[in-house]
Structures are given as structure tokens and as C-alpha cells.
Amino acid sequence: MNNEIRRLRExxxxxQAALGAALGVSRQTVNSLESGRYDPSLxxxxxxxxxxxxxxxxxxxxx
Amino acid sequence: MTNDSTxxxxxxxTGAAIGLSTGLVALVxxxxxxxxxxxxxxxxxxxxxxxxxxLAAGIAFWRTWRRPASTxxxxxxxxxxxxxxxxxxxxxxxxxxxxxxxxxxxxxxVVIAVGADPAPVLGILLWVLLAVFVxxxxxxxxxx
Numbered sequence: 087m088n089n090e091i092r093r094l095r096e097x098x099x100x101x102q103a104a105l106g107a108a109l110g111v112s113r114q115t116v117n118s119l120e121s122g123r124y125d126p127s128l129x130x131x132x133x134x135x136x137x138x139x140x141x142x143x144x145x146x147x148x149x
Numbered sequence: 150m151t152n153d154s155t156x157x158x159x160x161x162x163t164g165a166a167i168g169l170s171t172g173l174v175a176l177v178x179x180x181x182x183x184x185x186x187x188x189x190x191x192x193x194x195x196x197x198x199x200x201x202x203x204l205a206a207g208i209a210f211w212r213t214w215r216r217p218a219s220t221x222x223x224x225x226x227x228x229x230x231x232x233x234x235x236x237x238x239x240x241x242x243x244x245x246x247x248x249x250x251x252x253x254x255x256x257x258x259v260v261i262a263v264g265a266d267p268a269p270v271l272g273i274l275l276w277v278l279l280a281v282f283v284x285x286x287x288x289x290x291x292x293x
Contacts, residue, residue, distance in 0.1 A: 103218055111232040114222060118234060124293045127233050 088147045092120040094138045109133050158214065164229035165210035172203045188268075222290045238289045245285035250278060 095105050095116075102116040109116070109130065118124035119134075126134065135142045176199040183192035206227065212220050213230040225231045226239040257274045261267045 111234065112220070112222075112225060113218065115232050115234040118293055124234050124237075130233060 087125050088122055089119065090145050091116070091134065094140070094145065095120070098138075105137075108137055160229045161210070161214050165207075165214065168228075169203065169207060169210065172199070172206060176200065176203060223286065226286075234293065238286065238293060241289040241293075242282055242286035245289075246278060246282045249281045253277060253281075 091105075095102070098105075100108075101113075102120070103113040106113045106116045110133070111130065115124065119126060131142055131146060135145055138145060176196065179199065180192050180196045183195050187195075209220075209224040210228055213225055213228045217230060220230070222235050222238055226235040231239070253274060257270050260270050
């Protein structure tokens with residue numbers, strides 16, 4: 087699953103570690119999310135959407 | 150420090166205390182049983198192995214508590230500080246270990262049944278299962 091996390095994070099000027107701390111996950115998890123190797127659980131996807139104040143479908147794409 | 154991070158730190162420390170205490174009890178109990186009833190100096194090997202595991206667990210707990218930013222998946226996965234990806238990596242590796250354990254145990258049983266000395270066969274089985282778990286953990290960690 088593709089996503090916009092890296093772009094959104096960089097727009098906020100956050101490091102992967104800082105975003106991870108805000109979401110309650112590790113820097114490695116943020117890196118895996120950004121590279122598309124790891125699909126988040128629904129609760130984490132909602133937490134990411136809340137953090138960026140965007141609907142989930144504007145962050146995650148199923149193609 | 151926020152309430153969430155305070156609760157998280159408390160959970161990590163409590164989990165570490167419970168885990169290490171349980172491990173210490175298992176170490177002492179196992180050593181006493183093996184010294185009384187086990188063959189040769191098996192108890193000494195058990196104490197050495199279990200102590201190394203406890204030491205590694207203690208280091209992992211300490212690092213996830215004091216230096217969370219520099220910890221690895223392997224360190225976090227066995228502590229309360231694990232996030233959902235860490236737990237998924239651990240689950241994947243555990244599932245692989247489970248899948249391999251039945252046929253490997255079957256092979257070991259057949260080898261013993263045809264006359265092999267059980268002690269080395271079981272020792273080899275233990276090391277092979279450990280290797281399977283480590284390889285599965287590394288593969289899962291690299292793929293997700």
C-alpha cells in the first residue's frame with residue numbers, strides 16, 4: 087500500500103524519530119511505513135490521519 | 150513528561166521487573182533441580198545459558214527504558230516497549246518457529262527411535278529451533 091507519510095512528515099519538518107514519538111511507535115516503524123514495507127493497523131492509520139489532520143484515504147492509497 | 154509517556158515508562162519498568170524476577174526464579178529452580186537430578190554438570194551449562202539470556206534481557210530492558218531512540222526491533226520486541234510492528238515481527242518469527250517445530254521434533258523422535266543417543270539429538274534440536282527463530286526474526290524484520 088502506498089502512502090503520503092514521507093511527504094507529509096517532511097512538510098511538517100519532522101524527523102522520523104519525532105513523528106514516531108508523536109505516534110507512539112519507533113523510528114524504524116515510521117521508516118517501514120514510509121517505504122511501504124509495513125501496512126499499519128487501523129488504529130495506527132487513524133492516529134496518523136489525526137496527526138496530519140487529513141482523511142485516511144488522502145494518506146493511504148491501495149494501488 | 151506527559152501522562153502517556155509516564156504510564157508507558159511505568160509499564161516498561163514493571164514489565165522488566167516482573168520478567169527479570171520470573172527469569173531469576175526459573176534460573177535458580179532449574180539449577181537446583183538439575184544439580185540434584187540432572188546428569189553430569191548439566192546444571193552448570195544451564196546456569197551459564199540462562200544467565201546469558203537474563204543478562205541480554207536486562208540490557209534490552211535498560212536500553213528501552215533509558216535509550217529508547219537507539220534500540221533495535223529485537224530489543225523492543227521482548228519488552229513492553231514494543232510497538233505494533235515489533236509485535237508483528239515477533240509473531241511472524243514465532244509462527245515460523247511453530248511451523249518448523251513439529252516436523253523437526255518428528256525427525257528427532259525418529260532418529261532417537263532408531264537408536265541414536267537422545268541427549269545430543271535433543272541438544273541439536275534445541276539449537277536448530279533457535280536458529281530457525283533467529284533467521285525467521287531477521288527475515289521478518291527486513292521484510293516489513
